[in-house]
Amino acid sequence: MSGSVVALAGGVGGARLCQGLSQCLPAHQLTVVVNTGDDFEHWGLQICPDLDTVMYTLASLNDTAQGWGVRGDTRHLMQALARLGGEEWFALGDQDVATHLMRTTLLKTHSLSAVTAQLCQRLGIQVTVVPMSDQPVRTQVETDQGRLAFQDYFVRRACQPVFKSLVFSGIEVARPSPGFLAALSDPELSAVVVCPSNPLLSIEPILALPSVRAQLRALSVPVVAVSPFIGGQAVKGPAAKMFKELGLPATASGLVEYYQGLLDGVVIDKADGPPSGVKVCSTDILMRDAGDQARLARELLTFVETL
Amino acid sequence: MSGSVVALAGGVGGARLCQGLSQCLPAHQLTVVVNTGDDFEHWGLQICPDLDTVMYTLASLNDTAQGWGVRGDTRHLMQALARLGGEEWFALGDQDVATHLMRTTLLKTHSLSAVTAQLCQRLGIQVTVVPMSDQPVRTQVETDQGRLAFQDYFVRRACQPVFKSLVFSGIEVARPSPGFLAALSDPELSAVVVCPSNPLLSIEPILALPSVRAQLRALSVPVVAVSPFIGGQAVKGPAAKMFKELGLPATASGLVEYYQGLLDGVVIDKADGPPSGVKVCSTDILMRDAGDQARLARELLTFVETL
Numbered sequence: 001m002s003g004s005v006v007a008l009a010g011g012v013g014g015a016r017l018c019q020g021l022s023q024c025l026p027a028h029q030l031t032v033v034v035n036t037g038d039d040f041e042h043w044g045l046q047i048c049p050d051l052d053t054v055m056y057t058l059a060s061l062n063d064t065a066q067g068w069g070v071r072g073d074t075r076h077l078m079q080a081l082a083r084l085g086g087e088e089w090f091a092l093g094d095q096d097v098a099t100h101l102m103r104t105t106l107l108k109t110h111s112l113s114a115v116t117a118q119l120c121q122r123l124g125i126q127v128t129v130v131p132m133s134d135q136p137v138r139t140q141v142e143t144d145q146g147r148l149a150f151q152d153y154f155v156r157r158a159c160q161p162v163f164k165s166l167v168f169s170g171i172e173v174a175r176p177s178p179g180f181l182a183a184l185s186d187p188e189l190s191a192v193v194v195c196p197s198n199p200l201l202s203i204e205p206i207l208a209l210p211s212v213r214a215q216l217r218a219l220s221v222p223v224v225a226v227s228p229f230i231g232g233q234a235v236k237g238p239a240a241k242m243f244k245e246l247g248l249p250a251t252a253s254g255l256v257e258y259y260q261g262l263l264d265g266v267v268i269d270k271a272d273g274p275p276s277g278v279k280v281c282s283t284d285i286l287m288r289d290a291g292d293q294a295r296l297a298r299e300l301l302t303f304v305e306t307l
Numbered sequence: 308m309s310g311s312v313v314a315l316a317g318g319v320g321g322a323r324l325c326q327g328l329s330q331c332l333p334a335h336q337l338t339v340v341v342n343t344g345d346d347f348e349h350w351g352l353q354i355c356p357d358l359d360t361v362m363y364t365l366a367s368l369n370d371t372a373q374g375w376g377v378r379g380d381t382r383h384l385m386q387a388l389a390r391l392g393g394e395e396w397f398a399l400g401d402q403d404v405a406t407h408l409m410r411t412t413l414l415k416t417h418s419l420s421a422v423t424a425q426l427c428q429r430l431g432i433q434v435t436v437v438p439m440s441d442q443p444v445r446t447q448v449e450t451d452q453g454r455l456a457f458q459d460y461f462v463r464r465a466c467q468p469v470f471k472s473l474v475f476s477g478i479e480v481a482r483p484s485p486g487f488l489a490a491l492s493d494p495e496l497s498a499v500v501v502c503p504s505n506p507l508l509s510i511e512p513i514l515a516l517p518s519v520r521a522q523l524r525a526l527s528v529p530v531v532a533v534s535p536f537i538g539g540q541a542v543k544g545p546a547a548k549m550f551k552e553l554g555l556p557a558t559a560s561g562l563v564e565y566y567q568g569l570l571d572g573v574v575i576d577k578a579d580g581p582p583s584g585v586k587v588c589s590t591d592i593l594m595r596d597a598g599d600q601a602r603l604a605r606e607l608l609t610f611v612e613t614l
Contacts, residue, residue, distance in 0.1 A: 043408045043409075043411075043412055044351065044408065044411050044412055044415075045408075070387070073383070074381065074383050074401070076380070076381050076383070076401035076402055077384060077401045077402065077404050077405045077408075078405070079402075079405075080377070080401070080402035080403075080405030080406070081405040081408065081409060083405075083429065083430070084405060084406065084409045084426060084429045084430070085409075085425075085429045086405070086408075086409055094381065094383035094384045094387070094401045095383055095384065095386075095387035096387075097384050097404065098384045098385070098386075098387030098388040098390075098391060098393070099387070099391065101350045101351065101352075101384075101388065101393075102350075102388060102391045102392075102393055104350075104351050105350055105351055108351075118392075119391060122390065122391045122392045123390070123391070
């Protein structure tokens with residue numbers, strides 16, 4: 001592929017596909033736009049879970065077993081916090097807290113885009129990683145137990161409450177980050193990839209930013225999603241449960257319906273039936289390891305070139 | 308001893324003597340007043356080095372080999388910070404950072420006295436530990452290289468610059484903490500112990516608080532110091548170097564001269580000559596272990612009863 005690619009990503013699934021894309025594209029041809037709706041403050045630390053997962057994965061520091069955090073990280077700080085009476089519902093790895101401390105310190109004088117660029121540079125990441133916005137957007141989840149802050153719903157309550165709708169606090173005054181806008185208006189842009197991240201929790205905050213949906217629809221290049229579903233289940237996380245709670249099938253067809261005409265193509269698992277109304281690439285979409293990631297990214301880019 | 312004791316303490320030496328005192332006195336009879344002139348903000352964390360050393364020591368969590376920090380602590384966070392380009396001049400142990408995070412969070416809504424009481428309660432500390440003040444006092448050191456923030460002089464430059472004088476920023480508007488004042492006005496008070504901490508860096512900020520010197524002079528009970536010097540050297544830290552730079556001998560005589568009539572008695576090492584003008588207890592003042600700490604505390608309390 002000769003042009004550049006913009007990938008919209010959340011946490012684990014998005015990070016894995018982006019690592020695959022980074023192996024198939026020259027670094028200057030890939031911009032990863034990362035959801036910040038999950039961001040929150042905890043113990044005074046500015047925590048950006050999806051940015052961390054994407055950065056750690058692209059730097060090959062990620063814990064592939066648990067899916068997030070730094071490989072081999074310890075929890076000595078957290079155990080000591082517990083000894084002092086601290087709540088333990090959100091895991092804080094010792095190396096992970098270094099990222100939070102550095103980000104929190106730098107954010108006092110720099111934008112999240114600038115902080116992210118500095119962290120990526122220090123971690124040796126070559127591709128461009130940008131937050132979806134430099135203004136705080138905080139996802140809240142309307143449930144049968146009331147409106148919950150994202151991490152309360154996602155981590156503390158393990159997505160058990162029945163999902164009804166999302167509120168993105170702050171989104172009216174947020175703007176897409178400069179790097180996001182620059183990537184979308186790049187004359188070399190050849191595709192937008194919607195990663196196999198949770199469509200509601202990870203991708204929707206990006207799409208809900210002012211002007212983003214309209215800009216994506218106005219693009220002359222294809223917008224292609226990789227399905228997060230295999231056999232009616234999400235590969236990871238609560239996407240299938242939430243789709244069902246919305247009355248949508250947790251399938252590629254449900255995905256295409258959810259994105260409401262945004263997609264030109266979709267990459268689905270060979271076990272699943274093809275949705276109608278978009279071009280389809282059917283393959284093995286489960287990313288078990290770096291080999292799968294690179295293969296899926298290659299097949300995705302080959303598919304995009306046919307659109 | 309039937310009455311209560313107030314101990315004025317800095318870091319390691321003070322903490323050790325206080326641990327000894329805590330083994331000789333019922334918990335309600337001992338109040339440890341801790342220097343906060345060394346406190347500073349680092350990585351957005353509110354760090355109180357002397358309070359930490361006193362708490363860890365009284366909780367038997369202290370690293371007896373290096374003298375500060377938590378025994379067996381790791382530095383995974385700090386190594387990760389270095390990977391991200393962070394300065395490493397101030398050591399941050401993983402368990403230690405838990406204390407800093409908890410304190411920083413609690414300080415947003417509580418006084419340092421209240422935070423210290425909560426941390427001590429969680430660590431199972433029975434004696435009363437109070438900061439010298441709830442208002443920030445920041446020691447600055449005038450040197451031949453200009454005026455330096457305390458940790459810059461003490462840690463980053465390892466006390467190498469020639470010491471000239473001290474500035475306690477904020478002390479004019481600081482007040483002794485409620486617990487400090489309450490302990491001094493306790494009708495059961497039977498002695499004030501000036502711990503073998505650095506007289507300039509650890510004890511002077513406490514004495515320099517408004518009204519403290521006058522209150523100590525007005526007390527009818529004895530004020531007794533344990534010398535931080537043995538054979539013209541400080542047991543730990545730069546006290547001897549600083550005394551010499553002030554033109555004072557690094558001896559018990561220099562100590563008595565430095566405190567300008569404040570002391571009624573002094574406990575000195577048997578290797579050293581007795582100062583004039585105060586009562587003297589001569590013994591082995593080196594605290595190698597918990598046994599030494601308890602023995603020295605016992606000898607100190609016996610000496611106090613003779614005054």
